[in-house]
Amino acid sequence: MTGHWSEYWKQGHITSFGSDYEKNYTGQLKDIWSNIFSQFPMGFKVLDVATGNGALPLLIQDYFSKLSVEGNVKGVDYADINLVPLVNSHINKNVVIELLGNTSAESLPFSDFEFDTVISQFGIEYSDLVISVPEVLRVLRDQGTFHAVIHHQKSVVIRYNSKLLSFLQYPEIERLVFLLKVMAHDMGEMINRQDLIRIRSCAICEKSRIEINALLSKLAAYDEISLSETGILSYVNVFFRNGLFWSIEKKLEYLAFVSKQITVYRQRLTELVEASMSFECIDTFREILNQSAVTTFSVEEVVNNTGDILAWYVFFSKDSH
Structure with missing residues (x-):
């Protein structure tokens, strides 16, 4: 899978929609993430799974650009990453950003309990969730949270x-x-x-x-x-x-x-298209979490102003052990 995505990211796109979101995600998608970012504490440690060229890390630094909040964001992607968009856009040095290419969601190179929050936008659904979700739980601290915007099989995007x-x-x-x-x-x-x-x-x-x-x-x-x-x-x-x-x-x-x-x-x-998730796929996601003893899980459809479905929003938190 990596070859054609590596080729795509090398072209310098920030998002997976190319010229449709040439600079970064906007509208309802940006609003969802702004609400999530507002919950980050001082010194936050965040992991972005399937980061592409760093769309979400750059949104995080933009959100905190006028706030005296420091934090660290690491992004991983299975494909090669073009670091030029990050270098050109990384202006808020209070938010340290590190992107790692050629890194799969199924084998995260991080310590147990390393992150407060794990996020993903149109990314983690490309992975093998049976393996990647337990990996996410492994690197999350107790009571840490996961937030993802995921392709919906019936969305306007698909x-x-x-x-x-x-x-x-x-x-x-x-x-x-x-x-x-x-x-x-x-x-x-x-x-x-x-x-x-x-x-x-x-x-x-x-x-x-x-x-x-x-x-x-x-x-x-x-x-x-x-x-x-x-x-x-x-x-x-x-x-x-x-x-x-x-x-x-x-x-x-x-x-x-x-x-x-x-x-x-x-x-x-x-x-x-194949990565987009149906209601049945969401149920499978839920079952994977149940097997990992995750009790706090929610999912909702993201809908635009005209009632069109844009995506799924998935949230869960890691229980204390």
């Missing part, structure tokens, strides 16, 4: 990403990239306007161009919004508008990049 995933399954997309590669070869080296005139009279090139346009029209008929939002249309436009006079080698390198990006995007969306 519906939207399921739609994009379905679109990316269309075979026309693979055919489209293949034809662009064929056309890169058939056009030959493009240097000047004379070459533009040359390829306009190239029957093979014209045949590929006509089929490419037909494929784009077909994909737009399937779902015009997804054609744009998955980046497919942009990739094609870059090839013809910016890349026409690239060398054949550079064109093929670009198309190899496009193929990789589409594959990675498809894998990431597949895992996102």
